[in-house]
Amino acid sequence: MSRVLIAPSILSADFARLGAEIAAVAAAGADFIHVDVMDGHFVPNLTIGPMVVKAIRSATDLPFDVHLMISPVDPYIDEFAAAGANILTVHPEAGAHLHRTLQAIKAAGVKAGAALNPATPASVIEPVIDDLDLVLVMSVNPGFGGQSFISSQLRKIEAVRKMIDRTGRDIHLEVDGGVNADTAPKVISAGADVLVAGSAVFRGGEDAYAANIAALRPGA
Ligand code: DX5
Numbered sequence: 001m002s003r004v005l006i007a008p009s010i011l012s013a014d015f016a017r018l019g020a021e022i023a024a025v026a027a028a029g030a031d032f033i034h035v036d037v038m039d040g041h042f043v044p045n046l047t048i049g050p051m052v053v054k055a056i057r058s059a060t061d062l063p064f065d066v067h068l069m070i071s072p073v074d075p076y077i078d079e080f081a082a083a084g085a086n087i088l089t090v091h092p093e094a095g096a097h098l099h100r101t102l103q104a105i106k107a108a109g110v111k112a113g114a115a116l117n118p119a120t121p122a123s124v125i126e127p128v129i130d131d132l133d134l135v136l137v138m139s140v141n142p143g144f145g146g147q148s149f150i151s152s153q154l155r156k157i158e159a160v161r162k163m164i165d166r167t168g169r170d171i172h173l174e175v176d177g178g179v180n181a182d183t184a185p186k187v188i189s190a191g192a193d194v195l196v197a198g199s200a201v202f203r204g205g206e207d208a209y210a211a212n213i214a215a216l217r218p219g220a
């Protein structure tokens with residue numbers, strides 16, 4: 001399996017200093033910047049849109065891993081791609097035609113991901129696995145940072161790992177929600193290779209970020 005990548009979720013950053021916070025986690029060893037986009041409709045919270053993604057793009061060269069928790073999602077794909085997203089991940093429930101949405105993401109020139117809510121089975125993405133660059137297993141119900149890891153999702157991570165390995169392609173398996181130094185080893189041994197973490201990274205002030213990120217890596 002490929003190296004484990006750490007994707008700090010800026011949902012837990014200080015929004016008044018977003019550019020500086022991104023630069024700080026980049027300097028502290030982050031691999032992706034995870035951007036949680038919420039619409040107050042698909043999920044019960046409102047966060048940021050393409051204008052903010054564009055504004056923070058210059059803070060780092062790291063890939064922007066943009067998690068779209070919005071419905072409808074199709075009308076916004078080109079705008080997020082133009083704003084500087086490198087990966088766009090959508091929820092199958094956010095549109096009527098997941099395959100069409102994934103094609104639109106690829107046509108926009110960015111990598112395509114699909115996210116599975118805790119109650120959504122892995123089988124939903126099986127028919128489109130060849131169109132995916134990333135599968136995101138949600139280990140909390142989307143909407144807020146700082147929630148507790150739902151352990152039943154470990155079995156789904158294992159199932160998705162097998163599904164990915166059967167393709168023989170290099171598809172990222174990302175896990176998002178309640179990932180910390182205690183849950184990270186379980187998530188990694190279940191087969192994940194990208195760990196999203198918000199509250200476990202953005203705590204203790206900037207000087208703690210490097211240690212917070214290091215604590216999530218295998219063997220920490
Ligand atoms: C939840 C978001 C997550 C969240 C993770 O809807 O998708 O990315 O910010 O936060 P923690 O790591 O605090 O659970």
Ligand code: ZN
Nearest residue numbers: 036067176196
């Ligand atoms: Zn997320």
